[in-house]
Amino acid sequence: xxxxxxxxxxxxxxxxxxxxxxxxxxxxxxxxxxxxxxxxxxxxxxxxxxxxxxxxxxxxxxxxxxxxxxxxxxxxxxxxxxxxxxxxxxxxxxxxxxxxxxxxxxxxxxxxxxxxxxxxxxxxxxxxxxxxxxxxxxxxxxxxxxxxxxxxxxxxxxxxxxxxxxxxxxxxxxxxxxxxxxxxxxxxxxxxxxxxxxxxxxxxxxxxxxxxxxxxxxxxxxxxxxxxxxxxxxxxxxxxxxxxxxxxxxxxxxxxxxxxxxxxxxxxxxxxxxxxxxxxxxxxxxxxxxxxxxxxxxxxxxxxxxxxxxxxxxxxxxxxxxxxxxxxxxxxxxxxxxxxxxxxxxxxxxxxxxxxxxxxxxxxxxxxxxxxxxxxxxxxxxxxxxxxxxxxxxxxxxxxxxxxxxxxxxxxxxxxxxxxxxxxxxxxxxxxxxxxxxxxxxxxxxxxxxxxxxxxxxxxxxxxxxxxxxxxxxxxxxxxxxxxxxxxxxxxxxxxxxxxxxxxxxxxxxxxxxxxxxxxxxxxxxxxxxxxxxxxxxxxxxxxxxxxxxxxxxxxxxxxxxxxxxxxxxxxxxxxxxxxxxxxxxxxxxxxxxxxxxxxxxxxxxxxxxxxxxxxxxxxxxxxxxxxxxxxxxxxxxxxxxxxxxxxxxxxxxxxxxxxxxxxxxxxxxxxxxxxxxxxxxxxxxxxxxxxxxxxxxxxxxxxxxxxxxxxxxxxxxxxxxxxxxxxxxxxxxxxxx
Ligand SMILES: [Zn+2]
Numbered sequence: 001x002x003x004x005x006x007x008x009x010x011x012x013x014x015x016x017x018x019x020x021x022x023x024x025x026x027x028x029x030x031x032x033x034x035x036x037x038x039x040x041x042x043x044x045x046x047x048x049x050x051x052x053x054x055x056x057x058x059x060x061x062x063x064x065x066x067x068x069x070x071x072x073x074x075x076x077x078x079x080x081x082x083x084x085x086x087x088x089x090x091x092x093x094x095x096x097x098x099x100x101x102x103x104x105x106x107x108x109x110x111x112x113x114x115x116x117x118x119x120x121x122x123x124x125x126x127x128x129x130x131x132x133x134x135x136x137x138x139x140x141x142x143x144x145x146x147x148x149x150x151x152x153x154x155x156x157x158x159x160x161x162x163x164x165x166x167x168x169x170x171x172x173x174x175x176x177x178x179x180x181x182x183x184x185x186x187x188x189x190x191x192x193x194x195x196x197x198x199x200x201x202x203x204x205x206x207x208x209x210x211x212x213x214x215x216x217x218x219x220x221x222x223x224x225x226x227x228x229x230x231x232x233x234x235x236x237x238x239x240x241x242x243x244x245x246x247x248x249x250x251x252x253x254x255x256x257x258x259x260x261x262x263x264x265x266x267x268x269x270x271x272x273x274x275x276x277x278x279x280x281x282x283x284x285x286x287x288x289x290x291x292x293x294x295x296x297x298x299x300x301x302x303x304x305x306x307x308x309x310x311x312x313x314x315x316x317x318x319x320x321x322x323x324x325x326x327x328x329x330x331x332x333x334x335x336x337x338x339x340x341x342x343x344x345x346x347x348x349x350x351x352x353x354x355x356x357x358x359x360x361x362x363x364x365x366x367x368x369x370x371x372x373x374x375x376x377x378x379x380x381x382x383x384x385x386x387x388x389x390x391x392x393x394x395x396x397x398x399x400x401x402x403x404x405x406x407x408x409x410x411x412x413x414x415x416x417x418x419x420x421x422x423x424x425x426x427x428x429x430x431x432x433x434x435x436x437x438x439x440x441x442x443x444x445x446x447x448x449x450x451x452x453x454x455x456x457x458x459x460x461x462x463x464x465x466x467x468x469x470x471x472x473x474x475x476x477x478x479x480x481x482x483x484x485x486x487x488x489x490x491x492x493x494x495x496x497x498x499x500x501x502x503x504x505x506x507x508x509x510x511x512x513x514x515x516x517x518x519x520x521x522x523x524x525x526x527x528x529x530x531x532x533x534x535x536x537x538x539x540x541x542x543x544x545x546x547x548x549x550x551x552x553x554x555x556x557x558x559x560x561x562x563x564x565x566x567x568x569x570x571x572x573x574x575x576x577x578x579x580x581x582x583x584x585x586x587x588x589x590x591x592x593x594x595x596x597x598x599x600x601x602x603x604x605x606x607x608x609x610x611x612x613x614x615x616x617x618x619x620x621x622x623x624x625x626x627x628x629x630x631x632x633x634x635x636x637x638x639x640x641x642x643x644x645x646x647x648x649x650x651x652x653x654x655x656x657x658x659x660x661x662x663x664x665x666x667x668x669x670x671x672x673x674x675x676x677x678x679x680x681x682x683x684x685x686x687x688x689x690x691x692x693x694x695x696x697x698x699x700x701x702x703x704x705x706x707x708x709x710x711x712x713x714x715x716x717x718x719x720x721x722x723x724x725x726x727x728x729x730x731x732x733x734x735x736x737x738x
Pocket of ligand 1: 154155156176177178213214215216217218219
């Protein structure tokens with residue numbers, strides 16, 4: 001992400017805690033059911049691309065600094081764009097600094113601009129390379145002269161002070177929701193598109209920055225809209241706070257629509273593209289293209305996080321193009337913006353985006369380079385991408401598992417107790433699916449329609465706590481149509497505003513009711529693994545645990561009452577003392593309290609787990625919990641998977657259909673340096689055996705490995721083909737011409 005102020009107000013509560021930066025941008029998990037036998041082609045995929053936006057496959061962004069004009073060499077950059085086969089560019093134009101001779105009063109021309117027009121020069125150069133060009137603006141800060149002329153354009157702090165910029169005290173933070181953006185920046189955008197006929201405007205940091213704004217415009221507009229004074233509380237469950245969050249979203253949506261109308265009035269083929277939509281649902285409704293600004297990992301961010309951002313975007317964008325902005329620098333809190341990180345780290349991050357259907361967008365600050373080591377690295381990545389473009393122009397993912405992505409849970413559900421955080425459940429489930437090598441998509445809560453859900457055999461609710469009655473009904477209908485559901489913990493126990501229900505919204509589907517008890521954090525609790533008393537056999541959901549009769553429990557659990565009879569493969573061993581050692585023995589070694597509820601409804605299977613298996617997995621990474629989740633997915637899915645990969649290591653496995661081919665991407669995640677980046681070297685893994693189930697009537701005409709260039713021996717068995725990938729360094733793609 002391009003620089004992050006303290007307390008970025010747009011970000012959902014703690015949403016990016018683990019993941020580093022990244023406002024997300026935002027249509028349909030349009031996965032194609034792979035085994036729709038003899039079926040006609042799938043229905044038109046929601047969110048089909050329109051206009052020029054689907055053409056570019058490789059993006060570049062050059063963000064100029066104020067003293068670049070006269071110092072940087074535009075031709076150097078244009079030559080680089082050509083060498084990397086970039087087909088679209090985002091170039092600095094205006095906002096904080098204008099890089100062209102603007103006529104808009106108070107639009108600050110670079111002090112180094114003179115009579116030059118570096119933006120115009122770069123636009124003309126890119127046009128000559130047949131590239132699409134988007135102009136970048138950044139409206140979030142202004143100079144003293146703007147504040148003097150329009151004090152009401154400046155963001156106001158809670159204590160009534162004009163808000164200084166947190167990183168550069170010479171600047172003031174502008175109010176994003178008032179006349180500065182709606183009037184001044186509107187003029188700037190009109191001027192840029194009119195003068196240069198660019199294909200779009202991309203605005204960075206266009207939403208409120210540095211904290212809530214208490215200016216006269218925000219106070220009046222909020223009062224007019226809701227009848228309330230601006231809230232002073234930050235608890236998202238407070239009704240006025242919630243009204244404020246919804247109002248802010250509506251205001252940003254209005255701003256998006258206004259800027260888009262302005263841009264299109266000047267060039268009907270152009271669009272406004274926000275860096276980070278008000279929320280994903282809105283992006284699904286408005287965007288022709290979206291990008292994740294998730295430039296690199298930091299701290300303990302897992303490398304699959306870039307792929308996760310792609311899945312989030314696709315959950316609302318569907319077939320429309322999505323891009324992954326990556327920087328080449330170190331993205332840690334100290335913000336060494338001119339830094340360059342290791343080649344393996346850059347390659348792995350981009351590979352995760354590409355494997356998950358995002359088009360690469362490299363961003364670089366400063367037209368003058370101090371460290372050039374990244375140049376050949378990105379050139380090699382883009383060269384590979386260019387060479388294999390036809391296999392990267394995906395029509396749809398091939399995945400039978402959907403994981404519900406709930407923005408309202410992130411916004412309005414702080415957890416059932418201290419120490420519980422809904423996002424940790426999602427992250428744990430995500431990691432378990434990666435480890436299990438199961439291709440999956442994210443499914444957005446706002447789009448639980450039959451056509452969106454149809455590709456999936458299984459929908460997973462990883463503590464999807466906040467669900468509306470309508471969303472619960474859509475999930476119930478999905479199960480009635482034969483879909484399976486795996487739900488954990490507090491899924492559906494809260495409504496869409498975060499208010500707790502008396503019982504699960506999906507109690508009838510789970511077959512259990514909430515009894516009001518929340519236990520945890522629990523010390524030293526276990527789960528007995530039990531054979532069926534009638535048959536003496538264990539349930540397949542506890543396959544692989546033959547050598548033990550118990551495993552560790554999670555940390556939080558909900559008390560539930562079954563409303564029907566259930567098998568009983570797993571029961572509670574309650575907490576007992578963990579000190580002194582003499583006292584560490586189970587006081588109640590056996591209960592009949594089930595901790596796993598399994599329903600086999602024929603076509604549909606339902607798994608409900610009343611404890612925090614996913615959250616504890618994320619925290620503790622216990623191998624037993626990972627295995628149990630994998631078994632639960634297999635049992636609930638109850639069909640052969642579309643892709644199976646066996647062999648050593650940790651791999652992200654994704655699968656796709658293109659117009660005349662299918663691909664399986666394998667990203668080697670074994671490499672990260674212990675638990676933390678940045679990695680220094682790529683250590684190849686393999687061999688991996690890859691088995692792909694072809695849709696009925698489809699033949700594999702040719703199979704190749706895109707990275708190694710090899711043509712593997714293909715074994716055909718009915719509708720499946722198998723190949724062996726000898727070795728994967730970072731990213732390999734099995735490409736199947738059909
Ligand atoms: Zn304001």
